[in-house]
Amino acid sequence: MDIIGSTIGPLVAKMINIYYEEIGDYDSLNDKILNLIFKDINLKKYNKILIKPNVLGPYPPDRCATTHPKFLEWIIKYLLNEGVDRNKIIVGDSSGYSTKKSFEVSKIKEVCRKYNINCKPFEKDKVVKVNILDTKVILPKTVLESDLIINLPKLKTHILMKYTGAIKNLYGCIPGGLKPKLHGQYPKEYNFAELLVELYKVIGRNREMITIMDGIYGMEGNGPSNGNSINSKIVIASKDALAVDIFASYYIKYNPMDIITNKILINNGNHKKRDIWQENYKIIKLEENVKREVNFKEIDRIKFKKPDTYYLTSIMPPSIVKLIFSVMVQKPQINRKKCKKCKVCQYICPVEAISIDNLKIDLKKCINCYCCHEMCEFGAIDLKRRFLI
Numbered sequence: 001m002d003i004i005g006s007t008i009g010p011l012v013a014k015m016i017n018i019y020y021e022e023i024g025d026y027d028s029l030n031d032k033i034l035n036l037i038f039k040d041i042n043l044k045k046y047n048k049i050l051i052k053p054n055v056l057g058p059y060p061p062d063r064c065a066t067t068h069p070k071f072l073e074w075i076i077k078y079l080l081n082e083g084v085d086r087n088k089i090i091v092g093d094s095s096g097y098s099t100k101k102s103f104e105v106s107k108i109k110e111v112c113r114k115y116n117i118n119c120k121p122f123e124k125d126k127v128v129k130v131n132i133l134d135t136k137v138i139l140p141k142t143v144l145e146s147d148l149i150i151n152l153p154k155l156k157t158h159i160l161m162k163y164t165g166a167i168k169n170l171y172g173c174i175p176g177g178l179k180p181k182l183h184g185q186y187p188k189e190y191n192f193a194e195l196l197v198e199l200y201k202v203i204g205r206n207r208e209m210i211t212i213m214d215g216i217y218g219m220e221g222n223g224p225s226n227g228n229s230i231n232s233k234i235v236i237a238s239k240d241a242l243a244v245d246i247f248a249s250y251y252i253k254y255n256p257m258d259i260i261t262n263k264i265l266i267n268n269g270n271h272k273k274r275d276i277w278q279e280n281y282k283i284i285k286l287e288e289n290v291k292r293e294v295n296f297k298e299i300d301r302i303k304f305k306k307p308d309t310y311y312l313t314s315i316m317p318p319s320i321v322k323l324i325f326s327v328m329v330q331k332p333q334i335n336r337k338k339c340k341k342c343k344v345c346q347y348i349c350p351v352e353a354i355s356i357d358n359l360k361i362d363l364k365k366c367i368n369c370y371c372c373h374e375m376c377e378f379g380a381i382d383l384k385r386r387f388l389i
C-alpha cells in the first residue's frame with residue numbers, strides 16, 4: 001500500500017500511485033478508479049469524512065469553474081454503497097463570498113439534499129487559529145476534526161498561479177473574507193505558493209487525504225472562473241495531492257515545474273536541487289477491462305490555452321521577461337458594459353483599490369492579485385497590459 005499524504009513531511013523514497021481514466025462525460029463515470037483508490041481502506045473506520053469540492057463562486061455547472069454536481073454525486077453514492085454512515089459525511093467549502101449562494105448555483109447543495117448529506121459553508125463553522133508562515137490563519141473545526149478528506153479539485157488554469165488543482169483547492173478551507181486578505185499579504189505568485197504549500201501541510205497533518213480530480217470538463221485560458229470550458233476527458237486519483245497536480249499540469253501541457261507549488265514540494269524547498277518530478281510515480285491507466293502501467297511519455301496530453309498572464313514568462317528568455325515586467329504588467333479594468341454593480345469585487349479587493357460608484361480601479365493601490373477577476377461572476381473585469389505606474 002502506498003503512503004497516504006506522502007508529500008506531507010519528508011518526501012519518502014517510495015513509489016506513489018497515480019490512477020487515471022479517460023472519461024468523456026459525467027454519465028460515463030464508473031467505480032473502477034474508486035475501487036482502486038479506496039482499495040485497502042476501510043471507509044467505515046472514519047469518524048468524519050470531509051468531501052471538499054471546488055465551489056469557487058456562484059457559477060452554474062456548465063461554466064466549468066466548480067466541481068460538477070454529478071462528480072460529487074458519484075463519490076457520495078460510492079461512500080454510501082460502501083456502508084459509510086451518511087451522518088459521518090460532510091461536504092464543505094468556502095467561496096470568496098456568499099458560499100450559500102455558490103452551493104445552490106453550482107448545484108452542489110442539490111446533490112447534498114438528495115442524499116441527505118450535511119453541506120457546510122465554512123464561514124458558518126467554529127474556527128481554530130493556526131500559525132502559517134508567521135501569520136495567524138483561522139481554519140474551520142470541520143476541517144481539523146475530519147480524519148479523512150476527499151479532495152475533489154477541478155482541472156483549470158489560473159491567471160495568478162498558472163494552474164489550479166489539488167493543493168490550491170485546499171485554500172477554499174479558509175473561511176470567506178480572510179481569503180482575499182491573505183491574498184493581500186501574499187500577493188505574488190511565489191509567496192502565495194509558499195502559503196498554499198504550508199496550508200496543505202497543516203491541513204494534511206494528522207488526517208488522511210485522497211484526491212480525485214474532476215477533469216472531465218476543465219477550464220482553459222483565463223481561469224479559474226473566466227476562462228473557457230474544455231472537454232478534457234480525464235479523472236485522476238491519488239493518495240498524494242502533489243502527485244495529482246504533477247500529473248494534471250503535465251496532462252494540460254505545462255512543465256510541472258512551472259507550477260510553483262509543485263516545485264516547492266518536489267524539491268522540499270531546496271531550489272538548487274535537481275527536479276526529480278518524474279521519478280516518484282507509478283502511473284496506472286484504466287482502460288475498458290484492464291489497467292496498465294504507463295510512463296509520462298505515453299500519456300496523450302491535451303493542450304490547454306494558457307492564461308494571458310502566462311506568455312511572457314514562458315516564451316521569452318528570463319532576462320527579457322524581467323525587463324518587460326519592470327515596465328509592463330496585466331492590470332484589471334472594469335468593463336462598464338458588462339458590470340452589474342454587484343460590488344463583490346469592491347468587497348473582496350484586499351487593498352480597497354476598487355470603487356464601483358465611479359467604476360474605477362486605483363492602479364497605484366492594485367497589487368495584481370487578480371481576486372476581482374476571479375470572483376466577478378459576470379466576467380466584467382478585463383485584463384489590460386499596461387505600463388507599470
Ligand code: SF4
Pocket residue numbers: 334335338339340341342343344345346356375376377378379380381
Ligand atoms: S466588476 Fe463584476 S464583481 Fe465588480 S461590481 Fe461589476 S459585476 Fe460586480
Ligand code: SF4
Pocket residue numbers: 332348349350351352353354361365366367368369370371372373
Ligand atoms: S483591483 Fe483586483 S487585482 Fe488589484 S488588488 Fe484589487 S482585487 Fe487584486
